[in-house]
Every structure is written in C-alpha cells, then in structure tokens.
Amino acid sequence: MEHHSILRVVSKLLIPPMLVYALYVQFHGEYSPGGGFQAGVVFAAAFVLYSLVHGIDALTKVAPPRILHILAGIGVLIFAGTGLVTIALGDAYLGYYALAENPQHAQEWGIVVVELGVGMTVATVMLSIFIAFASHTRKLDNKDW
Amino acid sequence: MNANLVGIAIIDIVFFTLLVLTAVAIIRQRSLFAVAMLSGVFSLLSAGLFVTLDAMDVAFTEAAVGAGISTVLMLGTLALTDKDEMKRKRSALLPLLVCFVAGAALIYGTLDMPPFGAADNPVQTHVAPEYIERTPAEIGIPNIVAAVLASYRGFDTMGEVVVVFAALVGVLLMLGTTGRPSGKRKE
Amino acid sequence: MSELAIDLEFILGRYNYWLFSILMMTGLYITVSRGNLIKKIVGLNIFQTSVFMLYISLGKVTGGTAPILTGDPDTVYSNPLPHVLILTAIVVGIATTAVGLALVVRIKETYGTIEEDEILELEHDMDFGNGAPQGGSRA
Numbered sequence: 001m002e003h004h005s006i007l008r009v010v011s012k013l014l015i016p017p018m019l020v021y022a023l024y025v026q027f028h029g030e031y032s033p034g035g036g037f038q039a040g041v042v043f044a045a046a047f048v049l050y051s052l053v054h055g056i057d058a059l060t061k062v063a064p065p066r067i068l069h070i071l072a073g074i075g076v077l078i079f080a081g082t083g084l085v086t087i088a089l090g091d092a093y094l095g096y097y098a099l100a101e102n103p104q105h106a107q108e109w110g111i112v113v114v115e116l117g118v119g120m121t122v123a124t125v126m127l128s129i130f131i132a133f134a135s136h137t138r139k140l141d142n143k144d145w
Numbered sequence: 146m147n148a149n150l151v152g153i154a155i156i157d158i159v160f161f162t163l164l165v166l167t168a169v170a171i172i173r174q175r176s177l178f179a180v181a182m183l184s185g186v187f188s189l190l191s192a193g194l195f196v197t198l199d200a201m202d203v204a205f206t207e208a209a210v211g212a213g214i215s216t217v218l219m220l221g222t223l224a225l226t227d228k229d230e231m232k233r234k235r236s237a238l239l240p241l242l243v244c245f246v247a248g249a250a251l252i253y254g255t256l257d258m259p260p261f262g263a264a265d266n267p268v269q270t271h272v273a274p275e276y277i278e279r280t281p282a283e284i285g286i287p288n289i290v291a292a293v294l295a296s297y298r299g300f301d302t303m304g305e306v307v308v309v310f311a312a313l314v315g316v317l318l319m320l321g322t323t324g325r326p327s328g329k330r331k332e
Numbered sequence: 333m334s335e336l337a338i339d340l341e342f343i344l345g346r347y348n349y350w351l352f353s354i355l356m357m358t359g360l361y362i363t364v365s366r367g368n369l370i371k372k373i374v375g376l377n378i379f380q381t382s383v384f385m386l387y388i389s390l391g392k393v394t395g396g397t398a399p400i401l402t403g404d405p406d407t408v409y410s411n412p413l414p415h416v417l418i419l420t421a422i423v424v425g426i427a428t429t430a431v432g433l434a435l436v437v438r439i440k441e442t443y444g445t446i447e448e449d450e451i452l453e454l455e456h457d458m459d460f461g462n463g464a465p466q467g468g469s470r471a
C-alpha cells in the first residue's frame with residue numbers, strides 16, 4: 001500500500017499521540033479511568049495501525065515476534081515477582097505494605113508496578129496475536145481492497 | 146429521583162434500540178466483512194451504554210478492545226477464510242423456540258430481583274461500601290476501580306493476566322510462531 | 333392512579349434486566365441457528381457483552397457517579413466491584429475470542445470450509461464413506 005499517501009500521512013500523525021496516550025493511561029490510571037489493561041490495548045492498537053498502513057513485514061522489523069513473546073512472559077513475571085518480593089520483605093503474597101515505610105506510598109508503588117506488568121503483557125499479547133493472524137495470510141495485493 | 150430514573154430509562158432505551166438493530170443486522174447480513182464491522186459497532190454502542198451506567202473504566206476497555214482489536218482480528222480471520230456466509234438448509238424454528246423459552250425464563254427470574262439503581266440493594270450493601278470507605282485511607286488513590294483491581298483483588302487480576310498469556314500460547318500453537326503456514330494448504 | 337405509579341416504578345426498576353435478557357437471547361440465537369463459525373463467534377460476543385451489561389447495571393446507584401474519589405464526602409458512588417470484574421473479563425474475552433478465531437483458521441485449512449453443515453458432512457464421509465471426502469467414490 002505504498003502509494004496511499006493520505007493513509008501514510010494520517011498514520012504518521014496519529015501513531016505518536018496514540019503511544020503517548022497509552023503511556024498516559026498506563027501511569028495516570030490511579031487518578032482517572034485507565035490502567036494496564038486499557039493502556040496495553042491502546043499501545044498495541046498503535047502498532048496495528050502502523051502495520052495496516054506499512055505492511056506486516058515493516059511491523060515485524062519494528063517489533064520482532066520473538067521479543068514480543070519474551071516481553072509477554074516478563075510482564076506476567078513482573079506481576080508474580082512483585083508477590084514474591086513482598087513475601088521476601090516480610091508481608092503476604094502481593095501485600096504491598098512491605099514495599100515502603102508509608103503505607104499509602106507502599107500501596108501506590110505496588111499498584112504501579114503490578115499495572116506495569118499487566119500493561120506489558122496485554123500490549124505484547126494483543127500485538128503477537130495480531131502478528132500471528134496477519135503473517136499467516138497470503139500476501140494481499142492492492143487489488144484485493 | 147423518579148425523574149432521574151425516567152431520564153436514564155430514555156437514554157438506555159435509545160442505546161438499546163440501536164444495539165438490537167445492530168444485532169438484527171448481524172443476524173440478517175450474509176457478508177462476513179459487514180458482520181465484523183457491525184460487531185465493532187455493537188461494541189462501541191455498548192461502551193456508550195457503560196458510560197451512562199457510570200462504568201468509565203469498562204467503557205474505555207470495551208471501546209478499545211471490542212471496537213478496535215477484536216474487529217481487526219476478525220478481519221484478519223476473514224482474510225484467511227471465507228467472505229460470505231452460506232444459506233442454511235436447516236430451519237431456524239427450533240433455535241427460535243429455545244431462545245424464546247430461555248428468554249421468558251430469564252425475564253420471569255428478574256421479577257424477584259431488587260429494583261435497578263436502588264442504593265439499598267444487596268449488591269450495594271456488603272463489600273462495595275467497604276472498598277469505597279477504605280480506599281482513601283488505605284490505598285490513597287482516587288480511582289477505586291484501580292485500587293480494587295491491583296490491590297484488594299490482586300490475586301484475581303494475576304489470574305486474568307495469566308489467562309491472557311495462555312491465550313497467546315494457544316494462538317501461537319495453532320497458527321505457528323514463524324508466521325508462515327506450516328502445513329501445505331489443500332486446494 | 334397510585335396503582336399505576338407503583339407499576340411504573342416496578343417497570344422502571346426492572347426494564348433494563350429485560351432489555352439485556354432480550355439482547356442475550358439474540359446472541360444465543362445467532363450462535364445456535366447460524367452455521368458459519370465466524371458468525372457463531374460474533375453471536376457469542378454479543379451474548380458475552382449483554383452479560384457484562386447486566387453486571388454493570390447491577391452496580392449502578394441512581395444519582396451516583398463513577399467510582400473515582402472526588403474528595404467531597406457527600407458524593408454517591410456506583411459500585412466499583414462489578415466494574416473490576418467486567419474490566420478483566422473483557423480482556424480475557426478478547427483473548428479467548430482470538431483463540432476461537434485461530435481455531436476457525438485451522439478448521440478452514442483442514443476442511444476447506446467454515447460452515448458447520450459442510451464440516452459435518454465431510455466428517456460423515458470420512459467416517460462412513462470410503463476414500464477421500466471429495467472423491468465421489470460411489471462403490
């Protein structure tokens with residue numbers, strides 16, 4: 001779809017704000033609607049838009065599936081690992097109070113870290129599933145659209 | 146109070162009419178591309194309904210997931226399979242009957258339910274006020290949904306994340322990690 | 333007159349449960365009556381979304397607002413718990429939908445069709461017919 005210049009220009013305008021917005025949703029999720037799940041999906045949607053305009057091969061160059069799969073696992077491990085850390089610090093599994101002196105700060109730390117794990121897993125899983133579907137297909141010609 | 150309820154009812158019914166029209170269009174439409182787009186429309190409308198029901202986080206998720214990713218995945222599947230639905234020879238009378246009976250049973254069941262929106266409903270009086278009262282003191286963040294999601298019910302959320310990861314493993318097992326079709330395609 | 337008012341209250345208190353039941357049955361109808369596997373998945377999604385709506389409407393408090401603390405002690409909040417449950421359920425729902433769609437792709441590659449009737453016919457031929465599904469081998 002190289003010659004669809006409107007699509008290319010509009011996607012170039014849209015993708016950076018989408019990524020920034022995803023980060024905003026991720027880290028502002030404690031104060032407004034949002035959090036890891038939503039942020040992950042919006043983050044993945046930005047990459048999906050990129051691939052819809054520039055093709056799946058361009059996307060796999062930017063985001064190689066192997067790395068995405070590893071990141072998805074790391075996201076789960078961040079969540080589960082937070083629980084182990086709190087055990088090591090002397091609280092229950094996922095009992096965030098052990099993370100800092102001030103109980104409210106401790107809770108906030110715990111929530112931010114856990115939501116980061118959620119966002120990472122959701123974003124990479126959605127993107128990997130999309131890549132799995134899209135690269136399974138035969139090459140689409142412009143005539144098909 | 147009553148005027149408020151009537152106002153909500155009108156908005157609800159407008160959204161609901163649009164949702165049912167979309168669903169009926171999905172039933173009648175044979176082009177699967179149109180069905181995929183209509184299911185995206187359905188998700189977006191339900192996100193609007195969630196906003197009127199005070200569920201901002203849910204509406205946000207539904208709009209991003211249902212109208213965005215899910216439609217894209219469906220289109221990706223259509224590119225690999227058929228574009229149109231075949232006409233079915235079998236009569237749709239029995240399914241229709243089953244749905245009517247099941248729907249009537251469900252509606253009969255709702256007659257005993259506590260009224261919609263009342264503040265003294267059982268669902269409102271047990272753990273929910275606890276979460277709302279304790280969040281400012283114990284967690285100290287304004288978004289109660291995030292507090293419950295990540296702290297009070299952290300175990301639950303961890304399970305969900307593992308399920309999402311497991312879904313990825315399932316998809317990769319079926320479609321292959323290399324990206325190219327593994328078996329030879331039957332012509 | 334007062335009886336009519338009570339009736340209206342009864343209906344206003346329950347109408348949205350009825351609406352969601354109707355929507356749920358529409359989804360069930362698509363799932364059961366259509367033979368196309370992708371359409372079945374769309375029907376399941378409609379069914380699922382109407383369950384979500386039922387849950388969320390249970391948590392609504394009249395005159396309440398979204399459960400994000402405003403600092404004003406008089407604010408009435410809707411119930412946050414259904415929101416949490418449904419929020420995660422939506423994401424898990426898309427994950428399971430993706431697995432379902434992957435299955436549909438594999439079925440298409442194996443059987444060459446995604447219509448339930450044709451798949452059943454092919455399976456019948458494989459079990460009882462002799463030879464290839466499209467061989468037309470009438471002994």
